[in-house]
Amino acid sequence: MFRIRFLRPPGAGAEKDFLARCIQCGQCAQVCPYDSIVLGTGFSLTRSGTPLIYPRSVPCYLCMRCPEVCPSEALRPVPMQDVKMGKADLDRSLCFVYAEDVICRVCFELCPLKGRAVIHTSGIYPVITEHCVGCGVCEYVCPKRCITTIPAWFTT
Amino acid sequence: MTKPSLKFTRRTVQIGVAAAFVAIPILNRWRIDKVYGNFLSFSAAGVPLADPLAALQVTVTGWVWPRDLWIGAAIALVLALGLGAVFCSWVCPFGLLSEWMFELGQRVLPQKYEGWKTRSNGFPLKAGIFSLGLLAVVFFFGSPVLSHLSMPGWYSRIFQMWFLQQHVSLAIGLILLVLLAEFLARNRFWCRYICPQAFLLTVAKLADPYRLQVGFHQEKCTCHKGYDPCQEACSLALNPKTLANIWETECNNCGDCVVVCKKMGQALTLGFGAAAVRSRMMEKEGNKSQASPMSGEMDRGSKALQKEK
Secondary structure, three states, X not given: OOOOOOEOOOOEXXXXXXXXXOOOOOHHHXXXXXXXXXXXXXXXXXXXXXXXXXXXXXOOOXXXXXXXXXXXXXXXXXXXXXOOOEEEEEOOOOOHHHHHOOOOOHHHHHOOOOOOOEEEEOOOEEEEOOOOOOOOHHHHHOOOOOXXXXXXXXXX | OOOOOHHHXXXXXXXHXXXXXXXXHHHHHOOOOOEEEEOOEEEEOOEEEEOHHHHHHHHHHHOOOOHHHXXXXXXXXXXXXXXXXXXXXXXXXXXXXXXXXHHHHHHHXXXXXXXXXXXXXXXXXXXXXXXXXXXXXXXXXXXXXXXXXXXXXXXXXXXXXXXXXXXXXXXXXXXXHHHHHHHHHOOOHHHHHHOOHHHHHHHHHHOOOOOEEEEEOHHHOOOOOOOOHHHHHOOOOOOHHHOOOHHHHOOOOOXXXXXXXXXXXXXXXXXXXXXXXXXXXXXXXXXXXXXXXXXXXXXXXXXXXXXXX
């Protein structure tokens, strides 16, 4: 299945810099304990073989193992709160809490940056803050599929 | 017990490496991940190894010097500096497949040996592909696309894709296509004329006159003129008797000619600095007991040295 919306692993810089440095050795995918990272397929000379994360399949849990093993500094070790993979976008018209008055705390509870990237206003309403790094966990766990992670390479 | 022949040892190493790069992604799948990577860049218990061309490409595109990548590349280059392009003949899994294809070809559709039509030197073409490719990487692609020409890279990537994400890579077709072409052409053209990954290894090896290389002791040679079992045995169709000249750039120290010569006059040896070093030593010491059987080689060695200079 070809999916167009992918995230780069944590520690990646701007897409152009990332592509200039990634040598497609696949070490990040081999050490990823969650198998979040898959290697790109297809015929693109510059993109095939580079690491991708599809948050709807397996999100990144920000364990930060891949930047440590990257030999070419395409992924650089950074603290998990400084990762720039993208930004989660919550569609309030679908969310249990906003649209259906059902209490749901899944995105808040499972966020790797708990209490920073997703906060609760008025005690129950989830709001995604500017601290969100775009790991995609909330998108993966949301029972209503109302969160979409916008990749950093898409917005800049 | 007899000592196993050089070729047997080499085949064992080659098959071992080829099998290891099938096993590594499987082990990674079981979360045994002390060893990971492919032929572009590899890490074994923290020790990096890398394709020097991959490191060079990253440096010229981003003007960065990634530490681990260059340490790995330096290890590969130092190995080539001392031992010659042994990566190609002892490690590279595509080299193994290519050699098997050559041997299969000779068995199924033998090309009659008539002193091999002398084939042109592949090194300039390889250098051209290398430099043009590097220019394209810098000015056109902006990312290390020359890695797509790495056949051992593809070999290892196929199994990464297969075992890590159950994806059957079309690169299998690419490798088979090249092998088929080599079967028909019977000249191992990828290794000799194209593979830009081997270019830097060759340059490194040429920088060291004391490297491991094939030496030829002319006075021991028992084969009559025009009969060259050593060249017949060479899958790259080089003539070991003239290795002091330009052919030597392409020799990757596989030792097949030495193995064949062992049953003949034992005129070929694999040694460090082979011709050049020994002749120089003899000039200094004037050792008579060694000087006589090696006089032929001494001339060759000093001539080769003069040529290099």
